[in-house]
Amino acid sequence: MKKIALAMALGLSVTALSAAPVKVGMITTLTGGGASLGIDIRDGFMLAVKQANNPDLSVVVEDDARKPPLAVQIADKMIQREKVDILTGIVWSNLAMAVVPSAVAQGKFYLSPNAGPSALAGKRCHENYFNVAWQNDNLHEAMGSYATKTGYSKPYILAPNYPAGKDALTGFKRLFKGKLAGETYTKLGQKDYAAEIAQIRASGADSIYFFLPGGMGISFMKQYTQSGVRLPIMGPAFSFDQGILKAVGKAALGVKNSSQWNKDLDNAANQAFVKSFSSEYGRLPSLYASQGFDTANLILSAMKTADVKDTDAFRAALNKADFNSVRGDFKFAANQHPIQNIYVREVIEENGVLTNKVISTALENHSDVYGAKCKL
């Protein structure tokens, strides 16, 4: 399963600045459940690498199959045998918690293109850990704020019974001002939601907020549509992103979801990204692809001004975030997590393809609440 993508130009060109080569180890999920997320992150990342065509940057990609022990093994191997300078790629918070603390303690950089567990944003933050996506609570907080602004007074909220699910509902409740019609934790991996939908109907809720990533969200949406309950639905981007919309079908039309990125964001970097991603891979980019793309560009931007062997200088260069993010303005907070806008999107049909359109900005220059506990 090992693929080595060497972005080496074998020409005779000698770069004027003879900085040390940078080796990036990408550990991500390419097989098994949730593989589409890892594939998008990898493809976005490799697109940026290809476009930069920088002979000093090489990337090693390996598949963690969504298994924490395997991710730990791969990380050890990449650090000890492959001698990588930077690790990245992990999709899931539980895998990130297993890999990141030990990798950064060994003096390697870790740039997260997706997971943002609260521990790593707060107490256990680290100078070599950068999050290029979001802190886990962010998108949920945005929807909580949106629900308040829209005037929903009794939302019913549900999420799977596992740490990220609990973070999700906590995040929603943090910025939602009002009463809940109900709160339910479902079984992780549950595919039948008849019981929950019946309860939502009976609860007198005026809206629904759910965080059910992957197949769980697809199942919920289909069953919800068939149930005849007609309440407005809100969610984080994960259940309504490009890779998943096709499977949900028209049931998703009109759903409001929160994201820090969308393909219609009006900036030059984003337009070029959407165009080149579509022509390179023959599909529209997802949120995950945009995060992979930004992560690679962040590394490339730091390589321009600092040598990776000079850890302090390279860290400072990363911290500047001197690159054109496809989400527009982007900078790091003190805990090295993003300060960024989070938008509300609506699912629409465009030329026969389901996709998202930004309708408003939920939170401006938003960072996370855990930063206060981070001593950097």
Next chain:
Amino acid sequence: MTLTLFFEQLLNGIQFGMMLFLMSAGLTLVFGVMGLINLAHGVLYMVGAFACALVAGITGSFWLGLVASLIVAAMAGALIEVGVIRRLYKRDHLDQVLATYALILIFSEATRWLFGSFPLYLDVPDILAQPISLFGLLDYSSYRLFIIFVGIIVAIGLYLLITKTRLGMRIRAGESDREMIAALGVDIRTLYTLVFALGAALAGIAGALLGAVQSVEVGMGGPVLILAFVVIVIGGIGSIKGAFIGALLVGVVDTMGRFLLPYLMTFLFSPETAANVGGALSSIAIYILMAGILIVKPKGLIKGAGS
């Protein structure tokens, strides 16, 4: 909490039970007749769902997709039996588990290679897309009623097949004494292939039916397979009647648990803690049920051929 809600949840439980029955009938049939633990049953469920999504996507007809799922899963089953399983009957259960586990990996990655990692689209047919009103009390998904209907038809069909036909007679004979039925001149190899293909077809149709309300993706068979094993262990391994009772029991207990436990917890805790504790308890409810039944009846509710 109203009586209507209670009734609706009961109906949901029965419907979930019927889904589980479709899945576990094939599993228990194969175990009862051939003494084979088939972990690849979940793969056949996935094959059925993908075949249905593919054909429905091309032709636009869910019903053609359903027929395709039946045929493709039965063919895949026959192929697996002839190619792999046939060599395993004389081996012990561990070898069977290993070989059928390998089949899961092979089929999953082959499916990913053919269809990619993104979930496929499959929707219910238009005629069953709208909810219907039950006794003027509640709107209920007509597709879910259809699943209950299919479950009952399959149960009756299997009952008639096993008790009234010559094939059924041979299946029963095969369950009680394999050597004897072979000695009597029955072609046991063909019989086994047929039974395995029948089990596979049942898994395939379950995959197609459920694919329309859930998600059609690689690996979708795994969680359902675990539930199906719980069902047949409760019902008595090898007994179709046991699978029917076990499936309804698991369906109703799971659904009512998800509904009532968090509600009952609100009398003890704050709403947030109640949601947490209730959610945790309801996810283990069926395993508690299984443990309880096994304490009283270690071989399951109905004595099956495999026990």
